Amino acid sequence: MKKHFKDEKLQETLRIFIQDIRAIFGDKLTSVYKYGSSLHNDLSPGYGDLDFLALLSENITMEEITRLNEQRVIYRNVLVDLYTDMLEGAFLPYKLIFGEQGRALWWGTRGERMWEKNQLDTFTMYSIKKQGLLIYGDLQEHIFPEITKEEIKGFLIEFSLCMKEHGKGGSLHSIDWLLLAAKFIGWLREEIIFSKSQAADWGLRHITSDWKEHLLKCKELRKEPMEADSQEYTEWLNKLDSVIIEASKDLDREIEEGANIL
Numbered sequence: 001m002k003k004h005f006k007d008e009k010l011q012e013t014l015r016i017f018i019q020d021i022r023a024i025f026g027d028k029l030t031s032v033y034k035y036g037s038s039l040h041n042d043l044s045p046g047y048g049d050l051d052f053l054a055l056l057s058e059n060i061t062m063e064e065i066t067r068l069n070e071q072r073v074i075y076r077n078v079l080v081d082l083y084t085d086m087l088e089g090a091f092l093p094y095k096l097i098f099g100e101q102g103r104a105l106w107w108g109t110r111g112e113r114m115w116e117k118n119q120l121d122t123f124t125m126y127s128i129k130k131q132g133l134l135i136y137g138d139l140q141e142h143i144f145p146e147i148t149k150e151e152i153k154g155f156l157i158e159f160s161l162c163m164k165e166h167g168k169g170g171s172l173h174s175i176d177w178l179l180l181a182a183k184f185i186g187w188l189r190e191e192i193i194f195s196k197s198q199a200a201d202w203g204l205r206h207i208t209s210d211w212k213e214h215l216l217k218c219k220e221l222r223k224e225p226m227e228a229d230s231q232e233y234t235e236w237l238n239k240l241d242s243v244i245i246e247a248s249k250d251l252d253r254e255i256e257e258g259a260n261i262l
Helices: 008-028 062-077 122-131 149-166 172-190 196-206 210-223 225-229 231-237 241-258
Strands: 029-035 050-056 087-093 104-108 111-115 133-137
Touching (some): 008 029, 062 104, 122 149, 172 231, 172 241, 210 231
Parallel strands (some): 050 087
Antiparallel strands (some): 029 133
């Protein structure tokens, strides 16, 4: 592996993961990138994910999919002393990044899915290109397309609409709507890609609307997800519907008025 991490548990998790997928793919595996919260020492076991992108020179085969999913069962049920149960990401052939159809595999929180086209969203692709850390193989900068500010604006508009339609309180992951709103507002103002905890800290300092006061609880619950079942947090989560709508309207204003980046 190209980098040694101070967190030995993270180091061992990634070492085993790369060893295992190299045994499955051989030379077809060209690069593995780590991105997301782990880049900022912001992993949240029990809540978050250890995000990765594995690049492949060719389509994934059905045999490889079977072997990968069998390996994931081991990661989730046997290697409980590591972060392997947190691994989430795509095994993605180049051709899908180029906009063509093919066969890829997504390891998600709710299970595994085959993709015929790249389903990584615009901001995720932008984040990997700008901030992703190569942990195996060769840099593939020519593979990642340039993402325009107009494309990011379109993604943020869609995200805000999704907040209004689907953003509900009542569950642990309701806090993601607020954390992501703070993250995107922070990017619009400063063009910095924050982790979710960093976004909460930034929002508490810089956002002026009342919903920002909920970001502290969001950050606390992300780090201590078992507290979601306590009476205090259950009552708070059940009241987040209107807060999420307020945050989406703030994001709208930033997109249209406060976004000198776009």
